[in-house]
Amino acid sequence: MTVMQADDGEDFSLVCDGCGLIVGRLGANLHNWDLAWIFFKRHGWVGSGAADGPHRCPRCLLQDAQPLARERTTAALSTGQ
Ligand SMILES: [Zn+2]
Structure with a gap:
């Protein structure tokens, strides 16, 4: 459940399905889900266009990317030995 x-x-x-981050009180400014999701996509959120998700925030995407970068670094180092 995302919204x-x-x-x-x-x-x-809007609730992130990855880390549980909650962005609250959207109705006053963004009026409905469709407008809210357009806004969040511009700010780096990814996921389904449907209100029930899943959706993930930019912070989660960053955390997903970091272990990959570390593996690449490790592989490069061991190749160099
Ligand atoms: Zn998140």
Whole structure:
């Protein structure tokens, strides 16, 4: 579940499926899911265009990339020996 609806049914929050990061109170500024997702995609979020996700925040994408970079560095070092 990626989008959490507030009790009043108008406000909502986006939740990262990777780290649980919650960006709250989107309804007041972004009005609905479609507009909100266009906004978040511009800011580096990736995932499904559907409100129920999954979606991942830029922080998670960064963390995914780092172990890969480390493996490449290790491989390059062991090749050099
Ligand atoms: Zn995340």
